[in-house]
Structure formats: C-alpha cells, structure tokens
Amino acid sequence: MSDRQPGAPWGREWRREWRREWLSPSRRKWWCASILILLVLLIAARLVASHWVASAPDPLRQIHYxxxxxxxxxxxLSLFLSADGYWRRQVxxxxxxxGYIDxxxxxxxxxFESHHGVDWLALMRSGLQAAWHGEIVSGGSTLTMQVVRLLDGRPTRSLAAKVAQIRGAxxxxxxxxxxQILELYLNLAPMGGNLEGVGAASLAWFGKNPGWLSAAESALLVAIPQSPARRIPSRDTEAALAARNRVLARSLSSGLLGEEVANEARQEPMPTLQRPMPRLAWHLSRRxxxxSNQGHVETSLDARLQRRLERQLREWVVRQPRPVTAAMLVVDHHTGELRASIGAADALxxxxxxxVDMTQALRSPGSTLKPLVYALGFDEGVxxxxxLINDAPxxxxxxxxxxxxxxxxxxxTIREALQSSRNLPAVAVLDAVGPGRLLGAMRRAGAEPVVPSGATPGLAVALGGVGTRLEDMAAIYAMIANEGRAVRLTTVPQEEGEAALGPGISQGPRVISARASWYLADILRQTPRGGLGTPDRIAFKTGTSYGHRDAWSIGFDGRHVIAIWVGRxxxxxxxxxxxxxxAAPLLFSAFDVLGIEAPDRTPxxxxxxxxxxxLPRSLRQFHGASGQPLDAMRIVVPRDGAEVQLSSADSAxxxxxxxxxxxxxxxxVxxxxxxxxxxxREGWLEDIGGGFHRLTVLDSRGRSASAAVSLMP
Structure with missing residues (x-):
C-alpha cells in the first residue's frame, strides 16, 4: 500500500522521494567530491592541452620574399627570384x-573569424563524409591549418601529421x-610551379597588382591552391576553368555575387600563358x-614611361650591327627625380x-661639354x-x-660656333677661362669627371678628353635647364625626400648664372636638327668621341632632360x-613618347x-687668353726666345x-x-747657321710677327 495521500500530485511526491534519496547528508558529500574531482580533471585537461599546444614547435620560419x-x-618595375628560388611577392x-578575400x-x-585555429564542426563533417563514402569528399582544414602546412612543408595525409597540423594551428x-595569419596565406598559397602567393600569381596570370581583381580572376586564384599541379591554366585550361566556375557557383549561392556578375565572370576568358615577371629598369633596380640592403624599394620612376622607352630603344638597337647598344636617362630637372633609366637595350x-649598366660606365663625352665651356665664358665676360670668333687653325x-x-x-658668332659644334672656338674659350674651371663646374653640377691619375686637365677636356658617365651628363644638362643651379639626381620620390631631408632636397649650389643658362637654352633650341622634332621646343646638343666610340645626344624642354648614349x-x-x-633621332623619338612641355622663354x-x-666693343670680337684676337698673326714654332739644338755646327x-x-x-732672317x-703657314728655312737669329714674317695686309731664337751647335 502506498502512503501517498489521496489526491496528492505524483510529481510532488517524486521530487520529495528524490531529495530524500539523493540529497541526504551522505549523498551530498559524494556529490561535492564528484564535482570537485570533475573540475580538477577539467582544469588538468585544460592545462595539459595548453601545455601541449604551447610546447608545439614554432611553425613560423624565415620567409624569403x-x-x-x-x-x-x-x-x-622589377621583381627578382627569392633566395630559395620562388616568385613570392609580399603583399x-x-x-x-x-572581393578576393571574401x-x-x-x-x-x-x-575563420570565430574559430581558434581548428573548425571542429568542419573536421567532424569531413570525417563522417569520408566514412560514409569511403573517400575524402571535403576537407576540414582551416586557413590557419593550411598556413601551418605551408610553413612546415611536409605532407599531412597521415593521422599523426594531421594531429600535428591541428596542434600547430x-x-x-x-x-x-x-x-597576420591571413596575410601569411596570401603570400604562401601555392600557385603552381615556383609561383607562391596572390601577389606573384596576379602578376604572372593577369599582369597587374592584386588590388584590382575581377570576380573571375579572384575565383581562379582561390581555386588554384587546392590542386596547383593540375589547375595551372597553361597546363590544363579545362581543369582550371572548371575549378574557377565551382568557386563562382559557391560565391553565387552564398550571396557574394549576383547572378549577372557571376554569369559575366563565367564568360571571362581564361589566361593560357604565364606572363614574364616585370623586369623594367633592371640595372637600376639591382643597384x-x-x-638599400632591403627587399623592397620605392622609386620616382614611371613604369609606363619606362616600358615604352625600353621597347623603343630595343627596337632601334636590334637594327644596329652587333655589338652596338644604347642607354638612356630621363630626369625631371625641377626636382632631380629620375623618371626612366635604361642601362642597356636588353639586359639578357x-x-x-x-x-653592363652603361649609365654608369666611364666614357668620353665628345662635344657635349661645349655648352658648359661657353657658359663659363659668358659668366667671365669674355x-x-x-x-665673333675665328674658326681657324x-x-x-x-x-x-x-x-x-x-x-x-x-x-x-659664338652662337653659330656652338650650333655647328666647331672645335677651335670651344678650345679657345676654354683656354681663356681655364680647364680647371670647367672641371670644377662639372663637379658642382653633380658630375664626377675622371682624368688620368696625376694628370693635369688640359684643353682637350673641351673636346671630350675626360671620363664621364651618362648620369654625369644628365646632371650637367639638368643644371643648365634649371637656370644654372645644380640638381641632385635622385630615385627617391619627391614627397619622401622632402619629408626626410626638408624642402629643396634637389637644389644644389649655383654653377652658372641664370643669364648664361638662358643664353645656352636659346642657342641650343635653334640648333639645326635635320628635320627631327618640332623646331624651337627642345634645346639639345650632340657629341661624338674620338674614334667614333661614343655617340651622344642630350636635350631638355620645360620639364625634363633626356640623355642618350650609343656605342659599344x-x-x-x-x-x-x-x-x-x-643618338639624336632617339632623343626626339623619346620626347615624342614623353610629351614636350613648353619652356619658359622669358630672359x-x-x-x-x-x-x-x-655689343660693347670688348665683346664684339673674342680675344684669347693672350688678350689678342684669335686671328692675330704670330710665330708659334719656334717660340720666341727658344733654344734649338742644331744637328751640325755649320748649318741646319x-x-x-x-x-x-x-x-x-x-x-x-x-x-x-x-x-x-x-x-x-709652315715650312723649312734652309741653311740657318748657329747663333742668335731674329725671324720675321709679313702678310698681305702688312702685319708682322717676329721671334728671337738661339741655334745651338
């Protein structure tokens, strides 16, 4: 018989019985001990798991980008192989x-944003699917687990390897x-062959930065790492196309893409050829x-301009006999920034x-120094x-x-002498101002002229008797174009240079006056150009070194200097x-690519x-270093006061x-x-005996010159 009162609810009676049975004083002690043991076990498990994870080998390693x-x-501009032989551009x-990230x-x-390295639900799903189908249907690896695998580099097909991957994640x-984890994946994802990372893959397959990818391009870069050996578009276009479209379908179903965008992406052509990595301004980039001793350098160059000029120079050089080559520099003469640099038409x-980087090679500048010679003459007032100057022996x-x-x-006139590049007038003016002045002006302009060790610079410097680089000549002409003030050439973008060194980073000391600079620009803009280019817009000078070893052409407009060298x-x-x-045709073709900016003609x-x-009387006709007109008559051999050794005691x-x-x-005599x-004007005087003699000569205008000479037996 039950002792339950009639009408008493069964639930209340059951609860009372349960409390009496399980919450008795003896049971309470058992429950407390059990809970305490369970907490200890959980804490111990957590500590063991934490220690197991914390003691895992550090998956991070040095990554060579x-x-x-x-x-x-x-x-x-240029991307180079990493130290371990991969195209791996860091982004x-x-x-x-x-869109690609999403x-x-x-x-x-x-x-990815919510798990702590392992998606346990995805792992369970993957395991159940594999057990049901007898094969792997879908993966359960997170991006973190894939990064660990990419860092470790070992296969993860075994259970022990998978556990180690989980531990590493x-x-x-x-x-x-x-x-940081996502960026590691972006830089290490295998893209087939020695391509790794979305940055390198975007350049290789689409020829652009990964910042602007279409839906189809994003889908392809998502798909390739799943099976990079099979999904390389150049190797198996159909497999790559199918994998790309699966990613697009998933993106459509998840709401990332609309129907119209997805359809357009499916119709987008698949790239079938891997593009070469950029190799613009190769010599400068290596230097x-x-x-910098760094793996990343930003420059002031213009990749689009560089590419067009390299193509133009290469097309010209291939038509020349081997081994003729060419080099080119483009400089902003307001800031000194390099816009393009070509050390050789084809580095390979x-x-x-x-x-060989011919922008840095020492060569003879030929006649390209003549403008600076005349500028010094202008400033000296000679x-x-x-x-008028006499072009005569x-x-x-x-x-x-x-x-x-x-x-x-x-x-x-001096104007005509410079435009027709006559040698004698240039040497005569340099004789008046001094070769040392010319070399000093070159150095103040930023050039580094080289003369033979221990040699004193002579008048031959005016005609190219000194070693210079193409970069030196670009600096000299940038100075001329910059109203006579030196311009420090730089590859640092102007805003960075100003932030680091203050305003006016490119401005150096004054080398020639603004007046002399304006005279030169006015003369050189009117130089005959044989039908090349637009008249009176580009000031330019050509030059040819002794023995036809170097051909030069350097010119400037209102903004840029272009310097070109041709030779071997x-x-x-x-x-x-x-x-x-x-060189001159190349110069004007380069300005056609660059675009000509009108110069300021205000004197x-x-x-x-x-x-x-x-002109003032003293400037109407040039008087040389002796103060006499250049056409003044004088006996130059033998010199006045010379002593000449005779071959015979009686006559010679x-x-x-x-x-x-x-x-x-x-x-x-x-x-x-x-x-x-x-x-x-020259010849032999026969049978001149020893002793002191006075030589005299008269010309058709009644002018005379004389020299005293001692003939020594």
Whole structure:
C-alpha cells in the first residue's frame, strides 16, 4: 500500500522521494567530491592541452620574399627570384582586392573569424563524409591549418601529421592575430610551379597588382591552391576553368555575387600563358636593392614611361650591327627625380654586353661639354652669344686641334660656333677661362669627371678628353635647364625626400648664372636638327668621341632632360657613327613618347640681347687668353726666345710655323729675305747657321710677327 495521500500530485511526491534519496547528508558529500574531482580533471585537461599546444614547435620560419622595386605609383618595375628560388611577392591585406578575400573565406574557411585555429564542426563533417563514402569528399582544414602546412612543408595525409597540423594551428593562433595569419596565406598559397602567393600569381596570370581583381580572376586564384599541379591554366585550361566556375557557383549561392556578375565572370576568358615577371629598369633596380640592403624599394620612376622607352630603344638597337647598344636617362630637372633609366637595350643580350649598366660606365663625352665651356665664358665676360670668333687653325702651346670635319669656316658668332659644334672656338674659350674651371663646374653640377691619375686637365677636356658617365651628363644638362643651379639626381620620390631631408632636397649650389643658362637654352633650341622634332621646343646638343666610340645626344624642354648614349660596351669603334645621326633621332623619338612641355622663354633681367654691332666693343670680337684676337698673326714654332739644338755646327734646316695672317707671306732672317712658299703657314728655312737669329714674317695686309731664337751647335 502506498502512503501517498489521496489526491496528492505524483510529481510532488517524486521530487520529495528524490531529495530524500539523493540529497541526504551522505549523498551530498559524494556529490561535492564528484564535482570537485570533475573540475580538477577539467582544469588538468585544460592545462595539459595548453601545455601541449604551447610546447608545439614554432611553425613560423624565415620567409624569403622576392626583392621588389616599385615605381612612383606603386607599380612593379622589377621583381627578382627569392633566395630559395620562388616568385613570392609580399603583399599586405590592404593591398589585395576585398572581393578576393571574401571569396576565399567563403570557399575555404567561412568560420575563420570565430574559430581558434581548428573548425571542429568542419573536421567532424569531413570525417563522417569520408566514412560514409569511403573517400575524402571535403576537407576540414582551416586557413590557419593550411598556413601551418605551408610553413612546415611536409605532407599531412597521415593521422599523426594531421594531429600535428591541428596542434600547430592552435599554437599559431596564440602567436599571431587573424590578419597576420591571413596575410601569411596570401603570400604562401601555392600557385603552381615556383609561383607562391596572390601577389606573384596576379602578376604572372593577369599582369597587374592584386588590388584590382575581377570576380573571375579572384575565383581562379582561390581555386588554384587546392590542386596547383593540375589547375595551372597553361597546363590544363579545362581543369582550371572548371575549378574557377565551382568557386563562382559557391560565391553565387552564398550571396557574394549576383547572378549577372557571376554569369559575366563565367564568360571571362581564361589566361593560357604565364606572363614574364616585370623586369623594367633592371640595372637600376639591382643597384638600388644592393645599396638599400632591403627587399623592397620605392622609386620616382614611371613604369609606363619606362616600358615604352625600353621597347623603343630595343627596337632601334636590334637594327644596329652587333655589338652596338644604347642607354638612356630621363630626369625631371625641377626636382632631380629620375623618371626612366635604361642601362642597356636588353639586359639578357650577351653579344651586346647587356649586363653592363652603361649609365654608369666611364666614357668620353665628345662635344657635349661645349655648352658648359661657353657658359663659363659668358659668366667671365669674355664672350657673348653674338661675339665673333675665328674658326681657324691655332696653336695652343704646341697643341693644334682640328675640327671634326677637317674644315675651317673663319669668323662666326659664338652662337653659330656652338650650333655647328666647331672645335677651335670651344678650345679657345676654354683656354681663356681655364680647364680647371670647367672641371670644377662639372663637379658642382653633380658630375664626377675622371682624368688620368696625376694628370693635369688640359684643353682637350673641351673636346671630350675626360671620363664621364651618362648620369654625369644628365646632371650637367639638368643644371643648365634649371637656370644654372645644380640638381641632385635622385630615385627617391619627391614627397619622401622632402619629408626626410626638408624642402629643396634637389637644389644644389649655383654653377652658372641664370643669364648664361638662358643664353645656352636659346642657342641650343635653334640648333639645326635635320628635320627631327618640332623646331624651337627642345634645346639639345650632340657629341661624338674620338674614334667614333661614343655617340651622344642630350636635350631638355620645360620639364625634363633626356640623355642618350650609343656605342659599344667594349669601347670599340663604330665607323661612321655620329651623335647627330645615331643618338639624336632617339632623343626626339623619346620626347615624342614623353610629351614636350613648353619652356619658359622669358630672359633674365641682366640678359643682353643685342647684335654683334650693338655689343660693347670688348665683346664684339673674342680675344684669347693672350688678350689678342684669335686671328692675330704670330710665330708659334719656334717660340720666341727658344733654344734649338742644331744637328751640325755649320748649318741646319729650321722648321717654322705661322699662326694667323693672310697670305702671301714673306719671311726674313735677321732682316734678310729667305726663300719660302708664300702661300703656306709652315715650312723649312734652309741653311740657318748657329747663333742668335731674329725671324720675321709679313702678310698681305702688312702685319708682322717676329721671334728671337738661339741655334745651338
């Protein structure tokens, strides 16, 4: 019989019985002990698990990224293989298209933001599917687990390897935040062959940065790492296409893409060829990476301009006989920033020594230094653009230079002498200002001229008798274009340079006056150009070194200087090559690519604009270092006061040379006429005995010159 009262609820009676049975004083002690033991076990398990995770080998390792050089717009100029032989361009999360990130997470790890390295639900699902189907149907690895596998580099097909991967993923989540882990995946995801990471893959397959990817491009880069050996588009286009479309379908079903966008993406052509990695400004890029000792360098160059100029120069060089090559620099003469740098037309052309950076090679500048010579003459007050100077044979202390064409044109203005690149007038002006002044001006302009060790610079410097680099000549002409103030060439973008070193980073000391700079620009803009380019917009000068070894053309407009060198890297001769024929056409073609900016033609306040007749008397005709007009008549061999050793004690022949004057000439020795060709300025005086003699010569205008000479037996 039950002792339950009639009408008493069964639930209340049951609860009372349960309390009496299980919450008795003895039972309460048992319950407390059990709960305490369970808590201890849980805490111990947690401590063991934490220790197991914490003691896991550090999955992080040194990652070798591909050295990269960028242009002013963050576009890649040159990418080099990493130290371990991979194309692996480092990118940050902000540099990758957000659509790609969303598509990757939706396809690979939709709970990435919430799990702690392992998605246990996904692992259980994967295990049940594998047990049911007898094979792996879907993976359960998170992005963190995949990063651990990529860092470790070992297969994870065994149970022990999978457990180790889980352990590593849990450990990695304790060391890095989600953004760092995601960035590791973006940089290490296998993309087939020696391509790793979305940055390198985007360049290889689409030729662009990963910041602007279409839906189809994003889907392909999500799909390739699942089976990189099979899904490389160039190897199996159909497999790559199918994998891409599966990612697009998943993105459509998850709501990432609309129907119209997904359909357009499915119709987008699949790339079938892997593009070459960027190799623009190769020589400069290598030099900057070596100097910076970093794997990432940003520059002031313009990748688009660099690419077009490299193509133009390469197309021209391949039409030239081997081993002729060429080099080019483009400089902003307002800031000193390099916009383009081509050390050789093709860095891989061994027959043309393409591996040599000809922007840094020492070469003879030929006539390209003449503008600076005349600028120094302008500032010294010895010449003006309209000063008359005589283009005629002249002896400079035993050296008698000749013009390139072997002809002499007689009196002409300085303007005409520079435009026609006559040698004698340039040497005469340098003789008046001094070779040391010229080298000093070159150095102040930022150049590093090289003369033979221990040698004193001579007048031959005016004609290219000094070693310079293409970079030196670009700096000199940038100074001329910058109103005579030196411009420090730099590859650092201007805003970075100003932030680091303060305003005016590119501005150096004054080298020539603004007046001399304006004179030069005015003269060089009117240089005959043989039908090349638009007249009167580009100031330019050409040059050819001795032996036809170097051909130059350097010019500037209102913004840029372009300097071009043509020659052989082995310093060999190019018979018949001239700066005006070889380098000048390249110069004007380069300006066509760059675009010409109109120069400021406003003359400085102190510029003297006048004809020859209107000039002050001292500037109408050039007087050399001696203070005499260049066409003044004088005996240059033998010198006045010279002592000449005779071959015989009784008589000898004496060689004489006259400079200046107008034929016919009449020679006298000790006021006695002697036989001599009346039309020649040099010859032999026969049977001159020893002792002191006075030589005298008269020309057709009645002018005379004399020299005293002692003939020693």
């Amino acid at each position: 591909s050295p990269l050089v960028l242009d002013r717009q963050q576009q890649p 940050t999360l902000e540099q990758v298209d957000r 598509m990757l997470l939706a396809y690979e790890d939709k709970r 849990l450990a990695l989540e304790q060391r890095l935040d989600k953004q 900057l990476l070596e100097q 052309d061994a027959e043309r020594a393409g591996y 010449v003006h653009p309209e000063t 002249h002896d400079f202390d035993g050296w008698s230079p000749a013009n390139f064409d072997g002809r002499y044109l007689g009196p002409m 890297a082995d310093n060999g001769s190019m018979p018949g090559a001239l700066g005006a024929r070889s 400085p306040a102190d510029a003297l604009i006048a004809s020859t007749a209107e 022949s004496l060689f004489v040379r006259l400079q200046g004057g107008e034929p016919p000439f009449h020679w006298l 000790n006021n006695q006429p002697v036989a001599m060709d009346e039309l020649r």
